[in-house]
Amino acid sequence: MNPFRKTIVRRLKLSVLIAVFGALAAIAGILYSLSSGGPPDLSILSKSIGLFAGIEAVCIFRILRYARALRAPEQLAALEIAEKDERNQSIQLRTCRSTLYLTLALLGFGGIVCSFFNPALFFTLGAILIVILVIFLAFWLYYRQY
Structure with a gap:
């Protein structure tokens, strides 16, 4: 396995890990907000959901990009050239x-x-x-x- 492919696999694993932790943090924040007894503070809830939605969107984009590059050798080569140029x-x-x-x-x-x-x-x-x-x-x- 060439070194750049190992780098892409490592980045893919890290992106998946961040996506999972981001989703768990968003769910925990929503559950905590709803279990506080009173009505949830919608301004804080909407900001935190927006933050975690942005993190998830970036992670999903990276996961799809890296998975596609690992399946197609020509895309992996193009990604390596673009990065190392x-x-x-x-x-x-x-x-x-x-x-x-x-x-x-x-x-x-x-x-x-x-x-x-x-x-x-x-x-x-x-x-x-x-x-x-x-x-x-x-x-x-x-x-x-x-």
């Missing part, structure tokens, strides 16, 4: 870098604006900004060594 990797790296910079800028700007209105939101956005920066610096230092 240097141009696609460069596009992905540039996209991630631009997204990170935009996220940092928006968090900083949002924190400044929120500092005038709500201190709790300002500290929350500041904490998120600091955590993202620490993670970025840790990975930057790690990959700079290699």
Whole structure:
């Protein structure tokens, strides 16, 4: 079995696992909401169902894509070429870098604006900004060594 096929099988198993846990979490949340005694809080219930429905949709899409690729060797080869192509990797790296910079800028700007209105939101956005920066610096230092 070639290494890329093993990677796809591992991704398929992980997607199935996430889909199962997502479905169980959604069912547990619905049952907990309904068993609370009073009427369920529909705003929280609808948000959690939307979140888990999105997770399930992505997992099902990935499961179908990987299962189809494992059955058809030409689709597996096309998936491997698309993933390992240097141009696609460069596009992905540039996209991630631009997204990170935009996220940092928006968090900083949002924190400044929120500092005038709500201190709790300002500290929350500041904490998120600091955590993202620490993670970025840790990975930057790690990959700079290699």
